[in-house]
Amino acid sequence: MGASCSRRRDTQAGGDLLRKAGSKKYGKSASWKWLLYPSPRSSSAELNGGDGISPSLMELCARRIRQDIKLYRSFSMLPRDISQLIFNELVESHSLMESSLEAFRDCAIQDILLGECIGVKDSWMETISSQGESLLSLDISGSDVTDDGLNLLGDCVRLQMLSFDDCEQISDCGIRLLSRLSNLTCLSLKRNDGITKEGMKTFADLINLENLDLEKCPRIHGGLIYIKGLTKLVSLNIKCCNRISDEDMKALSGLTNLSKLDLSYNKVTDAGIAYLEGLSKLNTLNLAGCHVTAASLGSISVLTELSCLNLYRCAISDEGCENLASLVLLEDLILDSCKITNEGMVGLKGLLLLKTLDLSDTDVGSAGLHYISGLCHLETLNLGFTLVSDSGMNKLSGIVSLKSLNLDARQITDVGISSLTSLTGLTHLDLFQARVTDFGMSHIRCFKELQSLEVCGGLITDAGVKHIKSLLSLTHLNMSQNSALTDKALQYISGLTGLVSLNLSGTRVTNAGLRHLKPLKLLRSLHLDASGVSVTEMKKLQLAALPNLISIRPG
Structure with missing residues (x-):
């Protein structure tokens, strides 16, 4: 089908919790997630605070100091809150450099969050460590800091939060420093190949730890035994740690305060899950x-406080x-790519608090939807790549709480769409593969709250697009592969x-039609692959009328 109509299905349920890899069958042409983040601050945004609210006098002063930062040698005589404000301004504007960092030596700053800063290395750590007992939180993720640099933090004994994700030069030697930081409550060291079972011995001293993130630390197998005494742990992430197995699960059985546990993509089996029953x-x-x-569902069934479960x-x-x-109490349930059919749906009938349900890539059909028709709090439902057809749509028509609905399946046609017009609260509708025609588009116009819409089955003409011109809440529109447009x-x-x-x-749009896009001043991504549009004309449009456009893919 070509790159522009391929699919990648990334779902998220329960806030930042239930992430999963996309199906290998399909992959979307591009993720929309990056579009949700704000653009870098412009000078006009700085003047009004970036959100339409006038900045305070102190904020204005901090911005002026940032502009003239080379004039200042030290802020150590200023009150701590003012030094912190100036420091934050430099970080947020991506203006902090090693030379300007020196001015903050001995300023007693509490929070140093450098996770997005470029150039952070061991020489920066001297100034950072000079904050001494005042320093409460430090993020040096993605930096070039080594074990030697980390060891400079020995005097920062009141540190409560420490993050050094993606720090490739930190190993067990640096981890030994942590034994002096017993006040730590949050520790994150994602994607670190240098930390092993030996380094994890130090974790036994972190008796106040509440949140521990070891995602993609592939060499910690056998090291979880050293956290079995951390009874204050509330959150533990050991996702994609490669060799984590049932034997490692024994160490978790006594962590009775655990509220959040991520074991995804490890070698844990049913026997390991049994250790979690307590x-x-x-x-x-x-x-x-x-x-x-x-x-394993027998063991999981006793965890009656669960609100989010990803299978x-x-x-x-x-x-x-x-x-x-x-x-x-379940609110989010992911059953994507499980081997369930209509018969397995019976167990979902009483989950009346469910807000998110993902059944994609299962063998659930229209008859199975009967068991979820009474879930009156359901907001997100994914039925992509299932056996559900038009006949099942009337079973969804009463779930008026639905906001996001994925019907990415060839069996869905105009007939099915016509049964959903009561779902006026929909904000996201995915009909990527559905066989929707112009007639079906006339029903989609009923969803006045839609923010994102995908209709890529290839059967839409210009007349069908006319039906959705009144959906003024739309922020994301994908009608690729409709070659008649x-x-x-x-x-x-x-x-x-x-x-x-x-x-x-994959449409017949040409250079001449680009003029119609000039009113779309908020447009940041425009994809016209395999169309009649040239890169030259798209760049002209970008320069002349669409200042926010940062991602273009011409024909």
């Missing part, structure tokens, strides 16, 4: 990609799904001035 406060459990079967790509079948019925479609789209992302790849 974790009665567990609220969030991520088992995506683990070697667990429906037999993506686990060998969960219908047998055992009845155990899900005891998890009455012409410049006329751009004329209808021109009124959707809230658009941030537009994909019309």
Whole structure:
């Protein structure tokens, strides 16, 4: 089908919790996540505070100092809160350099968050460590700091939060410093190959630790035994740690205050899950990609405080799904790529608090939707790549709480869409592969709150686009692979001035039609792959009318 119509399905449930890898079958042409982040501050944004609110006098002073930072040798005589404000301004504006950092020596700053700064290395750590007992939080993620630099923090004994994700030069030798930082409550060292079981011995001294993130630390197998006494732990992330197995799970059985546990993409099996039965406060459990079967649902069923459960790509079948019925507090449930059918859906009938349900890549069909038709709090439902057809849509029509609906399946047609017009609260609708025609588009116009829409089945013409020109809340629109669309479609789209992302790849749009896009001043991403548009004309449009456009893909 070509790159522009491929799919990548990334879902997220329960805040930042239930992330999973996308299906290998499909991959979206581009992620929209980066579009949700604000653009770098412009000079006009600085003047009004970036959000339409006038900045305080102190904020204005901090910005002026940032502009003239070379004139200042030391801020140590200023009150700590003012020094902190100036420091934050330099960091947020990406203006902090080693030379300007020196001015903050001995300033008793409490928070030094350099996770996005370029050039951070051991020589920076001398000034950082000069904050002494005042320093409470430090983030040097992605830096070139080594074990030697980390060891300079020995006097910062009141540190509560420390993050050094992606610090490739920190190993067990540097980790030994942590034994002096017993006040730590939050520690994150994601994606570190240098930390092993030996280095983890130090963790036993961190008796106040509440949050520990060891994601993608592949050499810590056997080291979890050293955290078994950290009874204050509330959150533990050991996602993608490669060799973590059932034997490692024994060490977790006594962490009775654990609320959030991420075990995804490890070698944990049903036997390992049995060690978790005593974790009665567990609220969030991520088992995506683990070697667990429906037999593990018996152990999981006793975790009655669970509100988020991710079983993506686990060998969960219908047998055992009845155990899900005891998890009455569940709000987010991911069953994507599990081996369940309509029969396994019975266990979901009583989960009345469910807000997010992902059934994509399962063998659930229209009949199975009967069991979720009464879930009146359901807001997000993913039925992509299932066996659900038009006949199942009337079972969804009463779930008026739905805001996000994925119907990425060839069996869905205009008939099914016509059954959903009661779902007027929808903000996200994915009909990527659905066989929707212009007639079906006339029903989509009923969803006045839509913010994102994907209709890429190839059957839409310009007349169909006319039906959605009144959906003024749209920020993301993907109508790629509808090869009949012409410049006329751009004329209808021109009124959707809230658009941030537009994909019309694989259409008959030409250079001449680009003029219709000039009113879309908020547009940041424009994809017109395999169309009649040239890169030269797109760049002209970008320079002349679309100042926020930062991602373009011409034909």
